[in-house]
Amino acid sequence: MSESERQALRHMPSYQPIVPALAEADPPLLGRLLISLDTIGGMVDFSRVAFSAGMVDFSRVAFSAGMVDFSGVAFSAGMVDFSGVAFSGGRVDFSGVAFSGGMVDFSGVAFSGGAVDFSGAAFYGGRVDFSDAAFYGGRVDFSDAEFSAGRVDFSNAEFSAGRVDFSNAAFYGGTVHFSNAAFSAGTVDLARPRDWSVPPVGLPADMPGVLLPPPEYLAQIPT
Secondary structure (H helix, E strand, O other): HHHHHHHHHHHHOOOOOHHHHHHOOOOOOOOOOEEEOOOEOEEEEOOOOOOOOOEEOOOEEEEEEOOEEEOOOOOOOOOOOOOOOOOOOOOOOOOOOOOOEEEEOOOOOOOOOOOEEEEOOOOEEEEEEEOOOHHHEEEEEEEOEEEEEEEEEEOEEEEEEEEEEEOEEEEEOEEEEEOOOEEOOOOOEEOOOOEOOOOOOOOOOOOOEEEOOHHHHHHOOOO
């Protein structure tokens, strides 16, 4: 995010209902924290919070506009549940997030507009579940992400509009699954990875809108 965007967002309405409870917990959260708001708009800032134990439940919250900032967050243990969440506009920032353990559940999430940013995210442990998620508008950015361990699951996800961008991503460990994913429109761009040593599985090679690395490009990068 540019500095001008950050300056603009500082003047938006801010709703920060649980950040102090997470950021200042000592000892770390061990129980369950349920986020029960129906709709979140304006700006919500969870940046640099560490999710290291217990369960945090965002399931069925609707992020409908504005800015939601999870940038730099560390998911290292426990469970964080976004299942069934609707991201229907605005910007959601997961850039620089580290997934190193535990379970982060995005199953059934709907990305229907705006921009969702996972650029520079590191997937090196645990499980991140996007199964049955729907990507049907806007842009989801996984550029420069690293997939080195653990499991990232896009099985049964639906890609029906918009763009999912994996440019310069590194696939060199763990497993990334696209089994039974449906590609009916839009673009999933995997054409220019930084590393393709352990490529994703379940991707259809001849599906319109799925851009895979051409052989001549793969010959120039590490394997």
